[in-house]
Amino acid sequence: MQLLLPLFMQSRDIADLAIVVDKGEYDYVGKTILTLEWAYVNSRRIVKPDVDWLKI
Numbered sequence: 001m002q003l004l005l006p007l008f009m010q011s012r013d014i015a016d017l018a019i020v021v022d023k024g025e026y027d028y029v030g031k032t033i034l035t036l037e038w039a040y041v042n043s044r045r046i047v048k049p050d051v052d053w054l055k056i
Contacts, residue, residue: 002031004039 001023006015018039021028034042 003028004034004043007033 003021003023004018005021007017007019008014009016015036018034018036020031020034020039022031
């Protein structure tokens, strides 16, 4: 399973990028960084997030 996590670089309020991480048995491994537009297009939401940071 892969997760998208927001990266906040310029502000604590607006995500700049998204990091794709693979969930292992005991850890998480970063695979790539995507723009928010690419992250949104390639995402499949299975539940509504607590905070909707993935907006374009």
